[in-house]
Amino acid sequence: DADVTQTPRNRITKTGKRIMLECSQTKGHDRMYWYRQDPGLGLRLIYYSFDVKDINKGEISDGYSVSRQAQAKFSLSLESAIPNQTALYFCATSDTGTLNEQFFGPGTRLTVL
Amino acid sequence: DQQVKQNSPSLSVQEGRISILNCDYTNSMFDYFLWYKKYPAEGPTFLISISSIKDKNEDGRFTVFLNKSAKHLSLHIVPSQPGDSAVYFCAAELSGSARQLTFGSGTQLTVLP
Numbered sequence: 482d483a484d485v486t487q488t489p490r491n492r493i494t495k496t497g498k499r500i501m502l503e504c505s506q507t508k509g510h511d512r513m514y515w516y517r518q519d520p521g522l523g524l525r526l527i528y529y530s531f532d533v534k535d536i537n538k539g540e541i542s543d544g545y546s547v548s549r550q551a552q553a554k555f556s557l558s559l560e561s562a563i564p565n566q567t568a569l570y571f572c573a574t575s576d577t578g579t580l581n582e583q584f585f586g587p588g589t590r591l592t593v594l
Numbered sequence: 595d596q597q598v599k600q601n602s603p604s605l606s607v608q609e610g611r612i613s614i615l616n617c618d619y620t621n622s623m624f625d626y627f628l629w630y631k632k633y634p635a636e637g638p639t640f641l642i643s644i645s646s647i648k649d650k651n652e653d654g655r656f657t658v659f660l661n662k663s664a665k666h667l668s669l670h671i672v673p674s675q676p677g678d679s680a681v682y683f684c685a686a687e688l689s690g691s692a693r694q695l696t697f698g699s700g701t702q703l704t705v706l707p
Contacts, residue, residue: 585637
């Protein structure tokens, strides 16, 4: 079973619609992250959370909101989707220990028409 | 303004030869560097990392070199195998940033049989 799962894997929506992307993890990590990937730009950080009560904005948080419902769950919402939010979205987790690596989910491909 | 740059969008190498992927950064406060590999329809997976206090780290066929004075790091894969064909992302962590990563735009490596 995958340690970091994302739902849905693919989603097509229309401009102005509200959409939620969900992330769950079984790794027991406290830290969770949301990134988007655009062609030619790599991955950019949207939001991150160090525990259930700690939410922080990343590099490109405008137009997005998040909810950390539990240690294992971190959701990303687009309140009113727009076409330039069409991208590949990744959730990631990391430990608070000595390892710096982040563990990524398989991604959600979002298309906003 | 990208703080982590991978100037080669693609690289083709013959099987068995060495692959060298390059990454440049501009922020001297980065103190940890990671390489991730990404296959299509999957999330990035951690490959190898290096602390800024070192200039080399080796793990099997993969070696990362860090030149702090030039703000440059490289990933060497020897020997290259067809299964290494993937997109490789360089990432950097700011000192004291609590694991926030800044990614480069990626290099598509193709290893030809």
